[in-house]
Amino acid sequence: MKEIVVISGKGGTGKTSITAALASLAQQSYIVVDCDVDAADMHLLLQPDFAHKEDFYSGQVAKIDEMLCRNCGRCADVCRFDAIDFKEGHYVIDELSCEGCGYCARVCRPSAIEMRERLVGAWYTSKTKYGSDMVHAKLSIGAENSGKLVAKVKKEGKAIALAQHKSLMIVDGSPGIGCPVVSSLSGANFVLLVTEPTLSGLHDLKRVYEVVKRFRIKAGCIINKSDLNATVCAQIEEFLEEEAILHVKNIPYTKAFSHAMIQGQTVSEYTDPELKRLLEESFVTIKQTLGV
């Protein structure tokens, strides 16, 4: 089983649209994992059934036992996050502000404060509208993605892929270059970089490639909206050549991306034969590189 991770560094380059398009081309033979949990939106295109749900706990949150609390206020005094309010005669934790550092629990003399595991969201295993398996997650309000959650959904995806002898796992990677991205990349066989010919597109591509290079994972790049700026597009192509990154495809700007999205379709389903051809060719190139 081979694992492809799609990342972009910069937002809005078409990463998720392209990931979903690859998933729709692959249909049942592959499994899809959504690690872009901060703003998970691949479910809008692939319409999974949310069949199996499990709560996800990560980090801690303080809880005050009113029966033990003497209302001394030491906890509120030491809290660096202003997360303890005095309301209706009691000290209460504002869970959105609490960072789970545990300082309050440490200074509380009657030990009225307990640090509990924080429920941050849930992860799901689903069937998509194509009948393929998908592992994805949803965060609660105010919760943030973490390397832990990414590792969890990838591990579940891998287990399903191995059990069902799938040849490929397609991962919609996390944004940025931090902990969740490192966790997305770990164990991958191929990284697909999706970028666009803008200065920030090029800048963020270079930045995220530093992380990919560190893990020595083979990389390829799709330049989406390639005809928007010929100068920057040429700079990106030059960078790909310097770094020996496989130049998978240039996809010219097309409104089909937003039209397909509005209709809840993947771009390869949407009736634009030229775009469909470019995506199919990209997928073939990637599969050949991976030998699947």
Added chain:
Amino acid sequence: MTLAFTTKEPSWDSMMEARFGRAEYVVVYDEQSAGITIHNNADIANQEHGAGPKMAQAMADLKADVIITGNGPGANALAVLEKMGTTIFVGAGELTVSNAYKAYQENRLEKLSSH
């Protein structure tokens, strides 16, 4: 030499784990005494953030001279390990532990060079 392998299972026959910080177990092999010890890494694997640097600390506690793993540590963990003078070999993510050891002995693994 004390060698640390990142693994999926707590045994010498286990498959290697490509992940560094969030590996399930660390199998430690002491070449002098030929003794194997197992470190259960669940605590670090379950860290929300920064599993890598915490794993670097664990490697210091386990007194590993050599780390054998898959992708290799991220930038932060690597900075710590370089200061410690630990030697890191990568590219063993899809082998069994015993085959990874063999590959190490036969000099077939890629050594992570400091820069």
